[in-house]
Amino acid sequence: MSQRFDIAIVGAGMAGASLGAQLLARGAGSVVMLEGEDRPGYHSTGRSAAFWQETYGGPQVQPLTLASGPVLEELGFLHPRGGLHLARAQDLPELQAFAEEFSNVGVDLPAVDRAGMEAQVPGLDPQWVAGLAEPSCRDIDVAGLHQHYLAAFRRGGGEVWTRARLAAARCDGDWALSLEDGREIRARVLVNAAGAWADEVAAMAGARPVGIQPLRRTMAQIRVSPEAQAAMPLVMDMAGTFYFKPEGGRLWLTPHDETPVPPCDAAPEEIDVAVAIDRFEGVVDWRVEAVEHRWAGLRSFAPDRLPVYGWDVSVPGFFWCAGQGGFGIQTAPAAADMAARLLLGQEAGEVDPGVFGPERFV
Structure with a gap:
């Protein structure tokens, strides 16, 4: 019945x-x-390494993010993090356009010079010449x-x-x-x-x-030397090829992959983990001592x-x-x-x- x-x-x-x-x-x-x-x-x-970030998803998604922020804060599920968008010389037009786009919808993205970036991310490779801070970025429980x-x-x-x-x-x-x-x-x-x-x-x-398409996103937890500092921001590049953030003395790192897959129990590919580490080594001069954990999840987009x-x-x-x-x-x-x-x-x-x-x- x-x-x-x-x-x-x-x-x-x-x-x-x-x-x-x-x-x-x-x-x-x-x-x-x-x-x-x-x-x-x-x-x-x-399987999410989620954070609350006003710029994520673009201006049309931003109203949903902005309206959700106070609720998440009141419930106690947001924690301080901050974000840092890195740019190389060839990324500077995109950096400027990004700042202007979100300035138009009231998102504060202060410019960060080379010294300011090095203060937040010691050992930063010289190719990263400019950045934008996103002070409102938070971790989500x-x-x-x-x-x-x-x-x-x-x-x-x-x-x-x-x-x-x-x-x-x-x-x-x-x-x-x-x-x-x-x-x-x-x-x-x-x-x-x-x-x-x-x-x-x-x-x-x-x-x-x-036309909902699942996309695989790979994450790896790595142990680095020097140890990742808890106060470091979420670090992203303007070209969208990586992000990483500290988590319990380790780093959570992704190559920002979006591999189309059928609906499935997603598993990480070794090549994607290797790409993530290779890109990370082009950001800072830190030593990757071990990959302690790796996983993948699905992100589904219209x-x-x-x-x-x-x-x-x-x-x-x-x-x-x-x-x-x-x-x-x-x-x-x-x-x-x-x-x-x-x-x-x-x-x-x-x-x-x-x-x-x-x-x-x-």
């Missing part, structure tokens, strides 16, 4: 968990979250934030089902959902918060896929690299909450608020949802 809910959310990562918590806080009725893995947040949320939303969801009466992979979805007024283990669910609304699997869920439900929130244009009762890319965690509070208002037909909040609707792909 089928269990009946008002809303079924496919996916219990940050997108699904934050939206579920907001829906129940706004009186949505009964909500179930369907997670295909043994635990929520296994693929992307649980990703696990803490995710657990906060899951706990709020459960307190509100929501149910989280793990090992609950969707096998079929049919709409006959309500949604009839079949899980791979044979369980059946009926729901009035089906929410697609399936991350890398979002297009697969859409096709299963009879909706047109919008074709225009903006998230997708809203009702499907052709399938009634099907709601998109997908394509959050690498900024889904830093925008979670505002994005969940915006999406919950849309789904429940409530008055719009602080952020205009217009640019994020799935109708833009029709």
Whole structure:
């Protein structure tokens, strides 16, 4: 016999968990979250080296980031970090354009000269001639934030089902959902918060896929000499070929790769770790003593690299909450608020949802 809910959310990562918590806080009725893995947040949320950074995602994503900042601060999930964007001589036009673009939306990016960069990153290679500081950049306690939303969801009466992979979805007024283990669910609304699997869920439900592409991102934890100092900022280059930041006396380092892959349990490739180290050795004169840990996660983007929130244009009762890319965690509070208002037909909040609707792909 089928269990009946008002809303079924496919996916219990940050997108699904934050939206579920907001829906129940706004009186949505009964909500179930369907997670295909043994635990929520296994693929992307649980592998994030997330930080809150106003410039990440571009000016169209910035309103979601900016509106989320005070919430994350109040909840205690933001911690001081700061950011430093490095540029070589050939990157100076991009550095200037970047500063101007974000100055227009009120982001403070003070110029940093060579001496200022060396003070923050000792041993910096001479090729790095200019930089921009991003003082507002913060670390995010990703696990803490995710657990906060899951706990709020459960307190509100929501149910989280793990090992609950969707096998079929049919709409006959309500949604009839079949899980791979044979369980059946009926729901009035089906929410697609399936991350890398979002297009697969859409096709299963009879909706047109919008082109969500999973991209593999590689991370490595390295031990360096001299030891990474805790006060060092998040260090990035204008060409987008690396970033690194300190973590517990070690460095977390990425080659900033975005390798298209099918939806999968992502694993790091040795070549990508080697590329990351090679690029790092062109930044500072520190010695890499060991690669202590390596991992990879999936970042899923729509074709225009903006998230997708809203009702499907052709399938009634099907709601998109997908394509959050690498900024889904830093925008979670505002994005969940915006999406919950849309789904429940409530008055719009602080952020205009217009640019994020799935109708833009029709």
